[in-house]
Amino acid sequence: MATENPTDWPQPYPLMDAEPYWAALADERITFQRCDACGETLWPARKFCVRCDSTDLTWHDAAGTGEVWSHSTVMRGPTPTWQAIAPYTVGFIAMDEGYQLFAQIDEPADEIAIGRRVRARFVQRGEATLPVFVFDGEDDGS
Ligand SMILES: [Zn+2]
Structure with missing residues (x-):
């Protein structure tokens, strides 16, 4: 579906935990975090796992x-x-x-x-x- 392309789009303000997400988007990749300790998929980006509190989180490509x-x-x-x-x-x-x-x-x-x-x-x-x-x-x- 065609859309117009205005030039004055409001810009996202990357939160620190999500900086890898925004960097990957510039490369046309969608990324998310997964906990290496328990396997939980995490989004939005965090500093620790909401399931097991591990800080052993890794970014993956979706x-x-x-x-x-x-x-x-x-x-x-x-x-x-x-x-x-x-x-x-x-x-x-x-x-x-x-x-x-x-x-x-x-x-x-x-x-x-x-x-x-x-x-x-x-x-x-x-x-x-x-x-x-x-x-x-x-x-x-x-
Ligand atoms: Zn976990």
Whole structure:
């Protein structure tokens, strides 16, 4: 789904624990943490495991695929930049690695459904490279 490309996108402010995530995005990779002690998948990024308190956490690449877990379509953007692409849909993606990632779902709102397979593609929003999700198995047109 084509979207306009405003130039004044609000920029993310990387939290210290998530700096590797943002660095990997610039390389068009989605990453997440896993606990080496108990195997728990962790997201958002943390300094210690929420299950076993271990600080033995490692960053891994995600495949960039998953399914829609929730979605909501924004009819009125919160800023002029977001308004330029409204209506648009955001939601949680249940990633195949077992965590949920919040992102834009760049598909027609009436075709998005919970459980539908999606995959990430990457868009440039100002200085930031960000993942947006499109239906899996279809040409993303880029
Ligand atoms: Zn753990």
